[in-house]
Amino acid sequence: MRANFRMQRLFIDAPLGPAAPHEVSSEQFNYLANVLRMEEGAEILVFNGREGEWKARLTFPSRKKIVLEAVEQTRPQPPASDLHYLFAPLKTGRLDYLVQKAVEMGAGLLQPVMTQHVQGKITSLERLQANAVEAAEQCGILSIPDVVAPKKLTDLLDRWPADRRIIFCDEGDEGQNPLPILSAIEERKLALLVGPEGGFSEEERNTLRSLSFVTAIPLGPRILRADTAAVAALAVIQSAIGDWR
Structure with missing residues (x-):
């Protein structure tokens, strides 16, 4: 079922249902009451990443409080995406963009x-999670991706489960077309690995190419920035062996 983009959507970290009224946070109160200027009885769409999407009605028990009362479910909760996105952190502004586009x-x-x-570096997992939530709110997505703590590439590869294939964007690959390579992948548990602006080191490239659970792909004849490469790679994976088929 397609999302309704005519109504405002809001993520809430609370149970959803007719018997579960929810008082919004102070930030959400300011957004609904002062930015959107919503009034008593207005309706929005809410989701929590677990129980689908619901139409909810605003009530104002006091001048500084908004309570959401669920009216009806508008979309059931779909299965969460199983595509893992592994990325080298970028500088803050571009990292925000990268996270939002990956969620989309x-x-x-x-x-x-x-x-x-x-x-780059990760200074706040909470900021990454907030960007993921914002992208989900704006794009009609009902499942919020998990955001996990940074790991060194070597540690990640040492403990990697053999049943999940890593597709890594190899800027040194002499090919141009990733589609034949992707079409040959049989696994359906996948992860995408995109490196930093400076690319992977030769040692890292050699290590990745030596592992049986890793597949290297090119991304065409042009040199792409890391955030652009992420969007391009996710698009080609989704179209070739993902949920666009």
Whole structure:
């Protein structure tokens, strides 16, 4: 069922249902009452990542309080995406963009990876989670991806489950077309790995290419920035072997 983009959507971290009224946070109160200027009886769509999407009605028990009362479910909860997105952190502004676009493109888990040439760093997992929530609110997504703590690439590979294939964007690959490579992948548990602006080191490339659970792909004839490469790679994976088929 398609999302209704004519109504405002809001993520709430609370149970949803007719018998579960929810008082919004102070930030959400300010947004609904002062930015959107919603009044008593107005309706919005709410979701919590677990129980689908619901139409909810606003009530104002006091001048500084809004309570949401669920009216009816508008969409059931779909299965969460199982596509893991592994990325080298970028500088803050572009990192925000990268997280939002990854969520829009169907990432189900966000895993920062520290590589040898990484230029950015993760200062707040809460900020990454907030960007994921904002993307889900704006794009009609009902499942919020998990955001996990950064790991060194070597540690990640040492403990990687053999039944999940890593697709890594290899800027040194001499090919141009990733589609034949992707079409040959039989696994359906997948992870995408995109490196930093400086690319993977030669040691990292050699390690990745030596592992049986890793597949290297090119991304065409042009050099892409890391955040652009992420969107391009997610799109080609979803179209070739993902949920766009």
